[in-house]
Amino acid sequence: PVIHLIDKAMANSTAVMNYFDPSRMKIDRGLFLGDGTPFVIEEGKEYERFKFTENGISPRVPAGTKGAVFWNTGDEHTELGHVTEDPVIRERMMDKRMGKLALALKEIPQNEQFNYFGDRKPDLVVASWGSTKGAILEAMERLRKEGRKIGFLQMRLILPFPADAVTHVLKQAGKIAVMEMNYVGQLADVMTEYTGLKADYRIVKFNGRPITVDETYESIRNILDGKSEKRVVLTHGA
Incomplete structure (x- = not known):
């Protein structure tokens, strides 16, 4: 599934x-x-619904195809879909499933994985996702006019x-710095898990109101000026 x-x-x-055609x-x-041709x-x-193939993707058939029985189970299974506890098949099936993630990462264009805005070697990079993009870009524009070197990493793909x-x-x-609309800073944890790099600052908001440009600008400026706590809670709109 895609979430x-x-x-x-x-x-x-x-x-x-714009009108969608x-x-x-x-x-x-x-x-x-x-x-x-007809299946x-x-x-x-x-x-074999779960057939081992070179690229790790098993070919499907339309539902109702004559002679095609689709066996499905929540347990480990063979290529036919029957339950098995064979450790060799188990390892091959796990490799097959996990290989799809690597294949997806290869096939998905980079601009659908993340976008980067701003200076290439900034004093501060702000990572975020979702509706925060507009506020961050506008705050960045104000800060860069002041001579600040800022980068914005907009994550679009998490898994x-x-x-x-x-x-x-x-x-x-x-x-x-990671800016998010949740209590703990979930993206910061995910980034550390996969990159080994820890966010120096977490800017969070969880009062049910959108993040504003003014509080974004103020929180980033305080970080650059060395006046910020490691965890900043935004409260505008409360």
Whole structure:
């Protein structure tokens, strides 16, 4: 499954969008068995829904295909979908599943993994996700006019996490701050898990109100001036 991660401000907001033309979209249903001809399971053979393949993706067939029985279980299974406790098959299936994450990271364009704005070797990089983007960019514009060197890392993909590329970005910065609309700073923990780099500052807001430009500007400026606590709680709108 794909989980679309949003925050409260995004969930409750409205926006004017250009007309969406569905005819321009191509539906990619993934890898199917066969070459476009009618799907037929040869007599005497069984459909291997979890077949081991070179790229780790098992071909599917449309529901209702004659002779294709789809066995599914919550336990470890064979290529046919039958329960198994064979340790060799278990290892191969785990490698197959985890390999899909590496394949996804390779196939997803980098601008859909994250975006970077600002100076290449900033004194401070602010990492965030979701509705905070607008406030951070506007605050950055004000700070850069004051001669401050700032970077903004907008995360768009959390799993699989683009660890190598994000590590490279973070290592260019003097300090790292993570701004989030939750209590603990969840992205900061995820970034540390995958990159080994710890955020120097956590800027959080959890009173149910969107993060504003003014409090973003003030919190970042205080960090740059050496006047900030390690954990900053934003409260505008309370």
